[in-house]
Amino acid sequence: xxxxxxxxxxxxxxxxxxxxxxxxxxxxxxxxxxxxxxxxxxxxxxxxxxxxxxxxxxxxxxxxxxxxxxxxxxxxxx
Numbered sequence: 001x002x003x004x005x006x007x008x009x010x011x012x013x014x015x016x017x018x019x020x021x022x023x024x025x026x027x028x029x030x031x032x033x034x035x036x037x038x039x040x041x042x043x044x045x046x047x048x049x050x051x052x053x054x055x056x057x058x059x060x061x062x063x064x065x066x067x068x069x070x071x072x073x074x075x076x077x078x
Contacts, residue, residue, distance in 0.1 A: 037068075 003014055041049070050064060057063035 053067040
């Protein structure tokens with residue numbers, strides 16, 4: 001975005017631009033924040049789990065979490 005510098009005089013800053021309030025427009029839900037779950041597994045298990053998560057949910061951020069939640073739901077429904 002180019003700033004129009006024609007109206008500027010030496011030593012005066014450009015006028016402040018109006019922007020939308022991004023805090024007010026945040027679409028993320030505030031209730032029920034997720035909590036981290038960290039476990040240590042051998043590298044072979046981590047690689048296999050990562051591969052399976054990518055195959056089922058796509059190789060994107062959050063696919064391992066999605067696979068874990070799917071496994072948890074399957075476990076609970078037994």
